[in-house]
Amino acid sequence: MGNHGTIFYVDDNPKSRRLLTNVIRSCGFDVLSIGDPIEAVSRMKKSSFDLALLDYQMPHLTGSELAQRIKSAKPDTPIVLISGFSALPPFELNFVDAHLGRGVTLDELLDTIRSLIHSKTAVKTNPFLPPTTSTAEYQQLLR
Numbered sequence: 001m002g003n004h005g006t007i008f009y010v011d012d013n014p015k016s017r018r019l020l021t022n023v024i025r026s027c028g029f030d031v032l033s034i035g036d037p038i039e040a041v042s043r044m045k046k047s048s049f050d051l052a053l054l055d056y057q058m059p060h061l062t063g064s065e066l067a068q069r070i071k072s073a074k075p076d077t078p079i080v081l082i083s084g085f086s087a088l089p090p091f092e093l094n095f096v097d098a099h100l101g102r103g104v105t106l107d108e109l110l111d112t113i114r115s116l117i118h119s120k121t122a123v124k125t126n127p128f129l130p131p132t133t134s135t136a137e138y139q140q141l142l143r
Contacts, residue, residue: 005050005117006030010040010066011082012058020053020109027110037061041069049077050117056083056092064088067095078116082109 007029011017014035021033032047034040037058044052052070054063061069067079078097081088086102093099098112 004028004114006032006048007113008040008044008047008049008052008070008077009033009054010035010037010052010058010063011055012036013055016055023106024053024110024113029113037063037066040066044070045073051113052077052079053113054079054081056081056085056088062092064092064094064096071095078119080109080112080116 004027007024009017009021009024009031011020011033012035017033017035021031024031032043032049034043038060041061052067054066056063058066063081063083067081070077070079079095080098080100081093081096082100082104084102088099088101097116100109100112
């Protein structure tokens with residue numbers, strides 16, 4: 001299976017991280033898996049990745065706080081926040097492209113990852129978009 005992109009995955013739960021890392025890799029993605037959000041802040045500055053997959057509840061930094069740091073360093077990077085909650089307050093999702101909560105299936109997670117990476121790639125390679133069009137503006141055009 002070919003490389004479909006690199007996922008920057010941060011989750012403090014080792015079992016969840018191991019399971020999702022294996023599933024995502026089996027779908028052809030490379031995964032940079034990190035268990036500590038503070039370490040993730042340092043590593044994200046040195047790493048190249050196509051999407052960030054973040055757990056919401058972690059010690060030291062929430063997934064929302066980490067998303068804000070990633071967007072400030074890499075503004076075009078899509079971010080998926082996963083949590084055990086069916087909904088989060090809107091302010092927690094300011095820097096997030098998708099929130100997947102309680103009841104979401106692995107297929108829905110993988111479809112979301114593929115869709116966001118595809119949208120990012122489409123924005124980079126579409127010669128018909130004006131140079132100032134952001135990813136969010138482009139996604140609005142597609143709707």
